[in-house]
Amino acid sequence: MTLIKSISGIRGTIGGTVGEGLTPVDIVKFTSAYGTWAVNKTGIKRIVVGRDARISGAMVNNLVVGALQGLGIDVIDLGLSTTPTVEMAVSAKQAAGGIVLTASHNPKQWNALKLLNADGEFISDADGKEVLEIAEKSDFKYADVNDLGTVSTDDNFLQAHIDKILALPLVDTKAIAAADFKIVIDCVNSTGGIFVPALLKALGVKTVHELYCEPDGNFPHNPEPLPENLTALSKEVIKKQADLGIAVDPDVDRLCFVCEDGNMFGEEYTLVAVSDYVLQHTKGNTVSNLSSTRALRDVTEKAGGQYHAAAVGEVNVVNKMKEVKAVIGGEGNGGVIYPDLHYGRDALVGIALFLTHLAKFGRSVSHLRSTYPAYFISKNKITLTPEMNIDALLLKVEERYKKQPHSTIDGLKIEFDKEWVHLRKSNTEPIIRIYSEGNSETVANNLANKIIADIKEILKLK
Numbered sequence: 001m002t003l004i005k006s007i008s009g010i011r012g013t014i015g016g017t018v019g020e021g022l023t024p025v026d027i028v029k030f031t032s033a034y035g036t037w038a039v040n041k042t043g044i045k046r047i048v049v050g051r052d053a054r055i056s057g058a059m060v061n062n063l064v065v066g067a068l069q070g071l072g073i074d075v076i077d078l079g080l081s082t083t084p085t086v087e088m089a090v091s092a093k094q095a096a097g098g099i100v101l102t103a104s105h106n107p108k109q110w111n112a113l114k115l116l117n118a119d120g121e122f123i124s125d126a127d128g129k130e131v132l133e134i135a136e137k138s139d140f141k142y143a144d145v146n147d148l149g150t151v152s153t154d155d156n157f158l159q160a161h162i163d164k165i166l167a168l169p170l171v172d173t174k175a176i177a178a179a180d181f182k183i184v185i186d187c188v189n190s191t192g193g194i195f196v197p198a199l200l201k202a203l204g205v206k207t208v209h210e211l212y213c214e215p216d217g218n219f220p221h222n223p224e225p226l227p228e229n230l231t232a233l234s235k236e237v238i239k240k241q242a243d244l245g246i247a248v249d250p251d252v253d254r255l256c257f258v259c260e261d262g263n264m265f266g267e268e269y270t271l272v273a274v275s276d277y278v279l280q281h282t283k284g285n286t287v288s289n290l291s292s293t294r295a296l297r298d299v300t301e302k303a304g305g306q307y308h309a310a311a312v313g314e315v316n317v318v319n320k321m322k323e324v325k326a327v328i329g330g331e332g333n334g335g336v337i338y339p340d341l342h343y344g345r346d347a348l349v350g351i352a353l354f355l356t357h358l359a360k361f362g363r364s365v366s367h368l369r370s371t372y373p374a375y376f377i378s379k380n381k382i383t384l385t386p387e388m389n390i391d392a393l394l395l396k397v398e399e400r401y402k403k404q405p406h407s408t409i410d411g412l413k414i415e416f417d418k419e420w421v422h423l424r425k426s427n428t429e430p431i432i433r434i435y436s437e438g439n440s441e442t443v444a445n446n447l448a449n450k451i452i453a454d455i456k457e458i459l460k461l462k
Helices: 024-042 057-070 083-092 125-137 157-166 173-179 192-203 231-239 268-281 295-302 314-324 347-361 365-370 390-400 441-461
Strands: 003-006 009-013 046-051 074-080 097-101 110-116 151-153 182-186 207-211 244-248 255-258 285-289 307-310 326-331 335-337 376-383 412-416 419-425 431-438
Touching: 003 125, 009 024, 024 057, 024 097, 024 110, 024 125, 046 057, 046 083, 057 074, 057 097, 057 110, 074 083, 083 097, 083 110, 083 157, 083 347, 157 192, 157 347, 173 192, 173 347, 182 192, 182 231, 192 207, 192 244, 192 347, 207 231, 231 244, 231 255, 244 347, 255 268, 255 347, 268 285, 268 295, 268 326, 268 335, 268 347, 268 365, 285 295, 285 314, 295 307, 307 314, 314 326, 314 335, 335 347, 347 365, 376 441, 390 412, 390 419, 390 431, 390 441, 419 441, 431 441
Parallel strands: 046 074, 046 097, 074 151, 182 207, 182 244, 285 307, 285 326
Antiparallel strands: 003 009, 009 110, 097 110, 244 255, 326 335, 376 431, 412 419, 419 431
16 A cells, blocks of 8 residues: 655545555545645635546545545536646635545546645645644634535536637638548546537537547546557557547546557657647747756747756746746646646646647648658666765766766756756656667667666765
8 A cells, every 4th residue: 555645635545454545534534634634725625526437436436535625625626627627726715725536647547636725736845744733733623513614516517617718819710620630539437528528529520430438437547648548549540530539537638649640759859749729829938847848948049038947847837937928838747737728747738739730731631740850769767775875976977977068956966968867766756767769769778778878887886
């Protein structure tokens, strides 16, 4: 059993011993700590709750809602929803914050409490530490019987979310309808099965073939939208002679596409393509995290904007986007953040912008993909002994490459012309994650192997 307490939320496997898994006791404790923090921070006794469709969702929802009521907080329960929908609802309802019950791309035995601030954005590092401290001390007080919170359900936010997307100037429903796309969707039997078909219908798409759209939480494959998990979608696109395939993760904040020939568009290129379209119509800057493809920088500079890198983590990307006034940003895992809608990864707005882009482009998805710089990312890791000082090791690697452009805002990223390698230490185990990118798979792997060899040599010199 696993329980991970981090600044962004509480994530764990369902069941087990208290403090070792995501048990009912742990769920109530951390919900109570968050609710206490949110009310202390804002003075507002109102919190929005929504969940994905995983099997444990109803159970977790009952505990969360009950704990918040017990604190005297009024709960707006969206029921089956998406992370971006909850984010938008927090702001719309002027709530103290929100809790999204989802373990995102983790398998079905996992669930989590994703914690939002009053702006509908993930809480900061400092705020997260406050929540954990309140939980550690059990520093919360429940309400008397006459002061218990109320619960109201609101199922209008699916339509509200879609309406706001349709109202965006860069979303062209007439162009999408005229393109007469045939689309296959894989929603991994979660809430995307509700939201994605509704969005596509509203956008004017008439032919949608649904794959795994029953929101019952029985994930038919690993729910992370990676190529190895999307073989059924790829085959169905070819079988149905569709124009493209669309896949989302269980809470609908990650997005990737399959080309008409069954090949992957590449999750790294979701943000690249959407940014390309946005930058064609809106001059400005972009942001992604340090481990995302360089292709976004290339597309941004070609459009006359400036690219900026942020530390890994959505909250870091959002903060950087605000700082540099980025018009589009996100993460290379298929996460699109479009500030004109809201500051959160949102697969739904990503779909609308991508389909508009494709409709105006007028050719196939594979042809669109071929217009972008070709880069390949290699992901590796090296395991060290638990007592190893990883920070000191990274300093020695940095010293070796001090003449190369490099960044230390999140581990160590070293640039070699258009190639790069990013080293990050894990927060949960004694490993260094090594991401590298080059213009071919061989180049990316060779760069990673060179850095791994350097690390091993440094360790021998100790």
